[in-house]
Amino acid sequence: MSTPAKPPLDTVAHATGTPEQPQPWAELGLKEDEYTRIREILGRRPTGAELAMYSVMWSEHCSYKSSKVHLKQFGEKAPHSDAMLVGIGENAGVVDIGEGWAVTFKVESHNHPSYVEPYQGAATGVGGIVRDILAMGARPVAVMDSLRFGAADHPDTKRVLPGVVAGIGGYGNCLGLPNIGGETVFDPCYQGNPLVNALCIGVMRHEDIHLAKAAGSGNKVILYGARTGGDGIGGASILASETFDDAKPSKRPSVQVGDPFQEKLLIECTLEIFRENLVTGIQDFGAAGLSCATSELASNGSGGMRVDLDDVPLRDSTLTPEEILMSESQERMCAVVEPDKVDRFLAICEKWDVIATVIGEVTDGDRLEIYYHGEQIVDVPPRSVAHDGPTLNRPLARPGWQDELQADTPDRLERPASAELTRLTLLQLVGSPDQGDKSWITDQYDRYVLGNTVLASPEDSGMIRIDEASGLGVALSLDGNGRYAKLDPYTGAQLALAESYRNVAATGAKPLAVTDCLNFGSPEDPAVMWQFSEACRGLADACQVLGTPVTGGNVSLYNQTGDTAINPTPVVGVLGVIDDVERRTPVAFRTEGSLVYLLGDTRDEFGGSAWAQLAHGHLGGLPPQVDLERERLLAEVLIAGSRDGMIDSAHDLSAGGLAQALVESCLGGGIGARVVVPDTIAAFTFLFSESAGRAIVSVPRSEEVRFTDMCRARSLPAARIGVVDGDALDIQGQFAVSLEELREASASAVKF
């Protein structure tokens, strides 16, 4: 085997002198007009390293080029909120929760890598979002995840799901972050495109917010954390093979490999650095690695930065400069540090066994300059890389099939004709993978670590204590329903928000702010772009009404196989605050004799319902109506019920309707309930309709008058439908199912 000749270094000088040299811009995913624009910006052809930087920073993933014209609304329509300390545009938004505490939270997708390599894809998804939160100056305190898989009985789901779950657990457990909630949904539309959306919450004192910027000429740029290796390079290897070795493309893994131990050290080290106030700017390494971190840091500061790639600690000495710039090796951070604080910074890194290296400095110029072997290989205006990427107004068109889909209502579907068939329907629902017990999954996550977890799965929201002395805490829920969004993306996005908002309020917390992960198909399909624009519009409008601004989030496009896109899946996280976590409301029935109240209105709404899918494999019609004012009213009642000790339990009604909620409250507490179907409604509709804006609560008899008076005074419909009692769910005059039978059905639903 002969050693290939060392390729010539494509320096700025070389690029200037060889304007006609062909470059693999198309293979790197750039369009011709984008390549032309790069040449215009630079006044010459880009070097290989510059081309690599632009190609990855101008990619859909990093530049949001297809989505940003729609995402603008989240800022433009944002309701005024005194709670926002830092808004959208930073790594994550920061929300004031009172008593001098602030919380930052964000959800991010890692969908494609999790399909290719489920364990590492999901693990590094957790790692990435945790570093995002850390870069805001916050201590990460909990994680959640929203997952979508193909059919539960599909052989490939048996490959993907266990790997994803083990990856989330393996990484999060090892970081010592409790996993406090989330959701798992199965649908054949996700077969080739599973969704892994990970959320992290961080906590800080107001004075500790750190923003990514590189102000101050002479300040040092320090790279710390893991060594840089060849993982996650993808695009840059195209460049390497095209340019350097035509015979054999170099093989680099496209999925990154995580090391949670390294990340745990990085977290503790970074928090100690924050405590001593040693940084002027900080940035995590995510997609596009060093390219992204340096260009973002530089363009958020005064603009000039010089970096020497020779100083980057490498795991693999054969990496080319392009590959070093592109590498997505995990567990790395970049800080800008005043010269007189560098020694202390390095000492703290040494204490935590974290490798730290000065790789450059902030200059008083306005260029990002990168050197390799003493030669200049990058000389660009950093903003042009980080912020001035292309903006596309992609064509959008309401799909031709939308009307037909909405016209195919569930009214034609046969409903169970007898009480016994209704009973079987209930058992089928309870034992379905979507509605069944998820403890096979959640038992692989540590929910106890840090000792502040007040509520975790399968509660409506996760809740953690922030202040041990005062009891101040936050609640978080993460919800989405792709079936609803397919039927009507505008309403579907609002329903996702409404459910998440309701879930937070059900635990007694006041909803404050929103993060979202927008999972869609290809933006090149006008139908998908229409779904996307409708979902954004719906979510922004609803946030305005509910007074909960979107503080940050993430877009994942191209979730499709061939021409078939996933159901549009906006996943919405809502953060709420609770003054005293002792007052939390759990899902489970607790006290025999407590009265069960159904809050809200039940209509005959089965479009996109769990029943239509399970019993008939049907998706059609319209999703449930949204009434945001009603959601707000319901939330106020749930919060007041918790604060004033009027309710024992509360559970939001969503997929599977009242029946599913009753089953969960019964199984959670190990107590049954006797329920009476009101005369005004058919038993089937009463039990399985998915009308929004509803919850069940159990009210101690001593509080009944106070509670019903409150509902009446606020004009919230509240119907007494039963009593907590016995060891069966007894729908009187219809059927009864023992808790044992329900538990068995539920427990066998999700096992891999």
Place this chain on the structure above:
Amino acid sequence: MTARVGVVTFPGSLDDGDARRAVRLAGGEPVALWHRDTDLHQVDAVVLPGGFSYGDYLRCGAIARFSPIMENIIAGAREGMPVLGICNGFQILCESHLLPGALTRNDHLHFVCRDQKLRIENAGTAWTSDYEAGQEITVPLKNGEGGYVADERTLDELEAEGRVVARYLELNPNGSRRDIAGISNAAGNVVGLMPHPEHAVEPLTGPTTEGLGFFTSILKRLVTAR
């Protein structure tokens, strides 16, 4: 006068804060010890907390056993200083040969986090005297490598000498031999426990408060000894 209980932080320790909180709630003075420390800062007892010390590279607890602070802890334990190893701490105690046997990958090959019922088999150790022998408690359990193994003779010895401190009830969560959840050394001052009593010390955040007994046991012992 209260007792000082050290809690060691290794790189990768996760439940060190929880262990310090448990010591405090039991009425003791928690003292944070750093893995590179060479002195024990006059602590009266030591907790080795859960986590993934040194990333659990090589083998769980195998590297931590050689960290600078362990030299004094091992010496102290041999002279009677009370030491409690929880989860990763139990693994470190086995690697240090302060306790016999080893912890292996769970038989079902998954990490498991659950509320686990236990029976306190020996209420005579330094860490269990606040319990009654035979008392049943529920505390969180969370591990990926919690299956206790030892050869038959060692297991017989442990049983005969009353050194099985706690046993799993109802469900063996990890394939431990003879349902063993925790053991002690012959003197009873060193206890290793796979479940997490430090996560069951407050009604708000734990399934019960039945884990507190491990911490009140040691404090009573230390204060009485003075």
